[in-house]
Amino acid sequence: MSNIRDRDSSHAIPYIKELERIALNLLRKNPNNKEKLKEILEDYASRYAREYNIRA
């Protein structure tokens, strides 16, 4: 338990905190809005792919 609590991988994942806030807000309003959730994830994934390519 303590090992799990101490671990925080968020720093290694771009936009994760922003995504978490937006996704949880969306689900709080409508827990079944799967399509919108996928749309949000897709947008962030595309952004990551774009920015990663620029860096590369």
Add this chain to the structure above:
Amino acid sequence: MQADTRENIILELENIGCLKRLRIEFKPGLNIIKAPNASGKTTLIRGFSCMFSNRIPPSHLLALDELNGRIRVHYNGRIYEKTLRRTPSGQVIAHGDMLPFADPRAFDACVALAETGVVHRITGGSSVFRKYLEELSYGNYYSAVINASQELINEYSRKLAGPSFKNFEELPLLLTELTDLHIRRDQTQQEIEKSKSGHEAELQGIREEIEKKSSSLSKEEAYLSQLTRSLSLEKEREEQLQELLKLTDGSSEIAANIRRGIKSSRENQERIETEIKTQTQLVETLKRDLKTLRDSLKKKEAEGPHGLEDLERRLENIKKMIVLKEEEIQRAERFPPDDAEYPGKLVVDVRSEILRKIEWLDKVTGYFQEKYMRRMTNARHRFNSNVTKAFQNLGLKGFENVFLDQDFMLHVMREGSIQQPVETLSASEKLTISIILMLAAKETFLPNFPFFIVDELTLSYDPERFWRIMNYIKRRVPYVIVTSLTSSLTDKPEVIHKP
């Protein structure tokens, strides 16, 4: 006690289920709603629950023969009202307030209706309890993100396994095949050149031979002419000698010399004739040879180099295959201009973009899985702790503890640490455990929610144990509402209050 400091709550229902009009008052403590069968006890609970949860659909609330209905709650000096309206299409729309402590999870954690599957929850296996705690701890939000992320990863992976990307994966092989074709083309071209030059050399050889033979023939023909001339001269000489012999005395020395001269001339003629014969044969042989060589030259010139047609056909085929292979490579490298998703884009770029997306989604999945696990482990520990506390405080005979293991499997421990399978419990024991687990869920996840409602679960219940549990709940929750079947003649639910 906290419950005593709170004010009464008034619930008014109008055209809800079988209840035309009802006004009922709940006081802090235990409120027992007594009514006969089918007189609206469950309807009342459902109507009230829609003021703090949206779990019951409005169409299940409004009386079937009515167009409008109303639920009103007087709470904490304010009136909260919800209206129900049936549209011309038959749809029922709810509109209005929710109580300030409304929470979508309250129905599952604080309302024990038979229809909420309260007993099924303990007999339904680990997946049912996992889902229950997921929803109460909001772990379902994390699992929703995990599932959505996984679905996207699967969609992208399916895309990468599609024909366009499959061809792209074959690109190295296609390029190798193209290189092989180029090598074969060059080799065939070399073979053609070699064949042509070989043929030309052969023709040149024949031409040189013809030239040589022609030259020899000319020489031999000239020599033959010379021999023929010599023979004529020799014959003329013999004729002259014969004429001269006629003029001389046959017995003279001169005649003898002339005769020797004639003899010599004849011998010469014979020699020359023999030589002419041989020379003629030689000339004929040379002419035949020359003809043979010229015929051969003509034939070889007409035939051309040996196997050239096959080689040129082969070269043509290889060139066609190169064109096809280059087209195939182009298709593998780039999406067609009319592609719906990636028109004209390089496959390598799109593939790389998709792989980057999967990489990010994988990280996101891992992050949310970690959070989910942390949340669910924490929820289970807190829940187990509250269950243990309830069993200890209630001191129910026969039970030592009930808990969820790490796989969310429910374990019922009898006294002496003997585990009993849930399915083998009596109906009354299953109800007891169900209500205690529900109370633990409420205390874990909705500690400030002021109600705990139990509807008609007393049918197969040990009354002594039931009221013991209700009294325990009453000490922990401000308002406890319990419905109970009665054989009284009254047609409306009545509330008996036990502070």
